[in-house]
Amino acid sequence: MVHNNGTGAARPLSRRFFLTATGIGALTAGLAACGGTSTSGSSPSSPAPTSGGGGGFPLTMEGAEGKTVLTARPQRVVTVGFMRDLDEAVSLGVNPVATTPASNFDSGIPPWVEAKLGGAKIEQLEFEDKLPFEKIVALTPDLILATDSYTLADDFANLTALAPTLSYEKDVAEDTWQTRATRVGKALGKSDEAEKAVKAVTAKIEEAKTKNQAALAGKTFTFSLLNGEGAIATVILPTDASAQLLAHLGLKLSDKVTKLPQAGPAGRAVVATENTDLLDADIVMFSFRNAEERAKVEGDRLFQNLPAVKRGAYVALEVETALSMAFPSTLSIPYALDKIVPLLVQAAGKA
Template sequence: MPPTRSSTVDRSTPRRARLALALGAALLAVPLAACGADPEAEPDGSAGGGETASEAFEAVTIEHAFGSTEIDEEPLRVVTWGWGSSDAAIALGVVPVAIPKNSYGADEEGYMPWQQEAIDASGAEEPTLLTEAAEPPLEEIIAAEPDLILANYSGITEADYEKLSQIADTVAYPDEPWSTPWREVITTVGDALGKADEAAQLLEDVDAEVAAAAAAHPEFEGRTIAAVAIDPNAFYVYTPADPRVQFLEDLGFTVADSVDELDTGESTFYYTLSTEEVDKLTSDVLLSYVADQTVRDDIAADPALQAMQQVQDGTVASVVGESYISSVSPPTALSLTWGLETFVESLVPAVEAAG
């Protein structure tokens, strides 16, 4: 156990003052109503990450798209927004006080299965679930009384950042929205929480599991692959910039030349291919992400796809199920190893069929 401060760290007063200036009385109503406790009282330890700070915490400055954020005291109440940072914090032993609610692949409450498993194993109090929305739900975040907001894989705008940073120290993404490499999500969260060494070890452990899976399937090595998502109205191809594709490369696959040759430049991580051109997407293996078995069956029966060599040869692999799709879209500190075995086994039959 690291040494702890002998007295409670009370950061609520300056935060309320900043909120009053930036957000006005309407937003202040939530935290002011909720904060009736004696600031000198001993903490109850119920919040994510505990309520005592470590004397060993070293101040850190994190550069990001909207400037830099200096964190000079160990965060005691962490709120996350976006994807991946929640899992990184939980994996590093800090359960946030509030995290985004999920619907795709989540349980009825809004937790992803790997999150629920990790939180249950930690014995910590479950985080508050923030409403799913395009913009951060400011009043809900204020009510959580954070001293750190992690949005380092998100789509927040500069205006969002300015509002969030009036609530607490806020870390945004390094360059572009929704494009932070999953490994960098983990290292940045580790830096912000004063757990850089633990983050490095976590990455080493995750990489070791992926390497072990690749070693157990040498038949993956050098096989060309194209990863796609198909719905009744569109055929999407993921580019090498997408974390899903990078994960396939970690397993030993090589991105098929046709993926680059057909790229329309529509997006940094995917493009849409017309049904008239799908037969040009050649590869040893075609990997499709489908929500359920019904969708998979519909795809297999689609006449437009019968022209694809992979369909004819039986070298189509499918990752079926919202949770499993989410576990690599993109991977997180918790999700990648959670779904690794199922993901790998879904590829085996198609690779074997490729000969």
Template sequence: MSHTRPRRLSTVLTAATLVLALLVAGGCATGEASPAAPASGSSDAAFPTTITHAFGATTLTAKPRRIVVVGLKEQDYFLALGEVPVAIRDWYGNQPNATWPWARERLGTAKPEVLARAELDYEQIAALRPDVIVGLSSGMSRQEYDLLTKIAPTVAQPAGDGSWAVTWQQMSRAAGQITGRSAEAEKLVTDLEQRIAAVAAAHPRLKGAHTVFASTYEGQYYLFSPETTASKVLLDLGLTMTPEVTTLTANANQSATISRERFDLVDVDVAVWSEAATDPGVTTLLGDPLYTRLDVRTQRRDVFLGTEANGALAFASVLSLPYVLDKIVPALAVAVDGDPATSSEYSAR
């Protein structure tokens, strides 16, 4: 499933506070990861700097050398700026060093410590002796933020419409400010926005076409809101979602389960499924006459992503979006033409 949110990080506040006090007082003397080497182009003159977020503002008095990521996808932004975090939070996909293929070469020989997705281990984080803790895509609570600030200055998600409402542009600029590389971050944003616009213009059939982002996770059929990260990428390409899907998914989970009898909701100009065509759930879907009789199937207007392509869409970062533009957009263009004779690597025959 493409947009499973992490479970709320459990905390036992009193015990955690005591552990942190002991670790901080004792200097966190444990085995440690090596700090990132200063990246060329970063500027110590950019400090002090203050980053605003959902819980106020955090001031960094000097360039941080030891960056610990507790969000789910910040590593892409720091790596894009030439900064290797000493620790990366795992999300999903079982990737080496919690780093996906589009970002992996930027690690070089570094092996950041991997933090578990389900719970934050405050003792583990304190032992890393971070200069800054970054949770732009963590959805952290106020209690979690307060605990993390006992270890090091902490940057939480931006203030806004919700704990998860953070865009790739916001993440890029925040990473730039944290590392003293704001000008480079702004160039990344500008260049990528221009490339997205150019790719959209090169595929005019996508403009105004109806799409849906769906999943067959664990035998259930899910539709995702236009407000989810992956859906926003599709909309930025000119695609739209129907009012019915928009209304149905307008809830805290930004998704809805549908029955087989409501497959009409995915009978759109191009349906994007998060799983590969070989996934067991998709195999069941493609054998279901309630689905196979639809125009979206008979005209091969459905796209089946698989782990890596779905990850690129779900991350929607400055490093993964070029993957989306190079590989997924051509598949969308093939699907939206409605010609069953055309196909892509993400088609199901």
């Protein structure tokens, strides 16, 4: 099964740094600690059905930041996590009354969530430095989902004073996507549906692996990006969420990078330009936030001379596709598989 990054790095920044080595930076600006996007029209939560789903209310759930006590099935849900609280609620058919915006996306909503919403709108809570507690209380929520919040250690007391708040189980950087889906499902009274969603996504991963085993099995890869200073930062830990998804498809993180010393955020190493050759593998992957970054990397002579790049075994990913791997959920993983697997198979054919 695919797991989140289990690096055990100091909380709360380890996972938020997937696509930037110096903090929130250009990619994740507007998320947990800084500004939001435009507000969409609001709509009430779609409540969980009263039959099936393993209700079990009243309910008390333990979490790393504190308990969540629910006297009845939630009807008005607000999500304040990075992306995955919203993912899992919508996956289970519960549209929150409001959510903090995902500013990596123009609409404020990840495309895999938009597809599931089918045109329905969710109010987005604009904020700059701190969560908009006044706006949240005005919505009268009966559950706040915060399993994907990187500032929950600071915010839990304030949030739980407004409404029961669901924390991550162990750590935002350690809980697996299966754990998050299961916790959210239980809090919403939809445990059965959550279990089915986890099984369905696991089956989809296994199906993709089996179908493409001949092309992908045993192929090595590297996966890199440019950090906030414009330097190359590459994944070095097999426990990274993206690396785990790729491993479950049969790929293997290159030994050239797993031996590098960690620098900057957990699970990454900064590679000096003169050492670009360390990125070479059967398949070279690179994620870009914009066209300027891509032009910079692809225009570099040392990058152009990588054997994998020369033979066409190079996969360039847009940021939304990279995020669907980096922050896995029952909605984002199928999106990632649909977008990435064909590119990997094509590149593997030139390995």
